[in-house]
Amino acid sequence: MVPINNYLFLAALLFCVGMFGVMVRRNALVVFMCVELMLNAANLTFLAFARQRGDSVGHVSAFFVIAVAAAEAAIGLAIMIAVFRSRGTLNIEEIKTMKH
């Protein structure tokens, strides 16, 4: 059996990759994908602990996170399409104002 530390290290790595992407990438779509990456890192942590403790609370949390991620994807992509339509760009450095 793979020790839990490995899972946790992998999850931390994924989280850091995601966070790094959120902070440095310019394209909003990529930033968005990085956020998904962070969510999945969190999921992995939940599942690893659930496996270790042998209870199902972690699974439930993971399902919640997946549901939230789905909702976020739906709304976020819609926002992005709207932003792109109105501003013609998804460069996050240019999207600084709420009003256009």
Next chain:
Amino acid sequence: MLLSECLQHASLIDCLRQSPVDSESIAQMLWAIIALPLAGAFVSGVFGRMLGRANTNLIACAAVAGSFVLSLLAFWAVNDPRTALLSSFSQDPVRYAVAHDFGTWFAAGTFRVHFGLMVDHLSGVMILVVTGVGFLIHVYSTSYMGHDEGYGRYFAYLNLFIAMMLTLVLADSLPLLFVGWEGVGLCSYLLIGFWYEDAAKAWAGRKAFVVNRIGDFGFLIGMFLLALWVAAFQAQTNNAGGQGRALEQWRIGISQQGPLTFRGLEEAVRRIPPAAAQLRDAVSLDTSVVSGPLKGTTFGQVLLAVLLLFMLGAAGKSAQLPLYVWLPDAMAGPTPVSALIHAATMVTAGVYLFSRVGFLLVLEPTAMAVVALIGAATALYSAVIAFGQDDIKKVLAYSTISQLGFMFMGVGLAVFWAAILHLVTHAFFKACLFLGAGSVMHGNAEETNIKRLGGLRRQMPWTWATFAIATLAITGIVPLSGFFSKDAILHGVHGTDLQGYPWVSNTAWLIGLCAAFCTAFYMVRLYVLVFEGDRSPEARTAKAHESDWPMRLPMVVLAALSVLGVVYGIPLIAPASGGPAQTVMENYLSTVSAVPQQLARIHHTLRQGHESSLLVAWAQAWAIALAGGGLAGFLYLRYFPSRPKLQVPAFARALERWVRHGFYVDQLYYFAIVKPTEFLSYVLYKVVDSFIIDTLIVRGVAWITARSGAALRYLQTGNAQSYAAVMALALLCAAGYAVIQVLK
């Protein structure tokens, strides 16, 4: 009852004394006496311009005339021998008084004030003077203000004044009296500054208002103290002296009508036993107050403070020392206003107040001494200043102050009837003099300097005749009313000794005689310079013109009244209790002054002083008036005109300059009071208002907000990634903290 029926079984006098309207209906209609002029003020003020000049004149005069008729009916009803008032404060009915309670004005805890109006013999005389003289002056004004554009405003103020003055004299409690007191002050301010485009006149109005406020402040504090006094008295009185039921009745009255009604106060002081009586547990003036805000003082001390504060208020309203300075400047208003407000009615409010609360005054000889001496000092002081005045209205203004001083002298030594008699006769002859002065100004292109008039006798015969009669009246020549009223005061003052202050009556009497001499002198000087001699070469118009009938008629009526007023001053009536004959006024006002007299007797505050014959006193007064008048007549008719190049010695010039400027009291007040106040205000304005409030607080808050906003603006970049970086950093910190906690 019809007169003819009545005459079958009673004499004419008794039948005439029966009022045509029963006193209960009159009592319920008392509000209309005030409401009529009030409505007139509203109509002429709001619709004056729409109605036009003639209609406004008619409405204003009719309102006062209606009020006068109602006052006559009320007066008649009060004089009806069947009239009796059931007071809430005692079980005994009060005769010769009509009153009605129109409900609660406000109530706070045990303190209540009611809209209660009352007519007795004192306020009956006053309402007749106010509405009667007021009506005549309204008629006069229709012609005097005939060319003024502000007629609507003028008559609105004048009507409002009448309403307020009537509130003052009809009120049955001190708070309601204070409403009228403030109302007449307001109207006085508005009318002095009537021609407000002229800055000096607007300032004169403001000065009158501010000086009056100083007095009103005293009056208000006195009233509060008196309310506390009544509360303490109510808490400490008990059934000592076997007056249980009467006291209970008084308590009920106080709880129903509030502590400050005149009737309630009168009943309260009647329960005070003299200090020497030593009744067990009874509240006398030497008793200390055991609880409440007044704790530690005696009832007598509080009463003294109340009366002195009332005197401050009266000094402001009635232009006595040291607050008289507003009245000479008040002559900036239209002349009929000076006649009505600043001679006949409003300025006598202080005299009325003290006559009304005479039952309190007689308990405190110190307060009486202060009132009498202030009155005497004012009488002489302002009579001297009147010597040096060249403005016809200024002479009359100082004369008014002086005559009011006489009244206060009388009030101070509890000769209330003489003070009120002088109030009434003074209202007649001084109003007549002012109206005459207005007529002179009207006919001489608004010239007020008496040295530039002269010789008006033939050109203005009506004005001359009425002015001459009024001059004789105020001078105190024998068959005229002023002689009897002034002498009544002097004789009364001389004949009364104050307990503990035996010198006061003699001092006041001597000062009064000097003031009477001065009065004769300056009045004859004024009369001679204006009406006798040749017309001054500096006159503005070659020939003066006589005024219209609406101006002549009031002067004639007032001159006639100043002759007829003599009836009240002659001892005609033998009192029922025996003793020397009383004057009509003394007999008439005895219903009101009986309680003060009785209290003075019980508390031994007044003693019968020098027994001097009335005829001797009359001879003295007459001699003094003749001497003063004769001297002035000689000087200004013979001596000065025959010596046009007369060199006046330097000291006389200096003295004349001092007198003309009123001993520089205005300047003294300016430097001693106005300047320091202005300086203090300037410091407060610069330091507190400008610096601390405006700069430090108001602008400081704005500055801090703006600066912190500007600093925080750099955080709000709008860049989502920098926000994410901050969040990541915070997360890192939280993780680091958690790790440290775990490692510990």
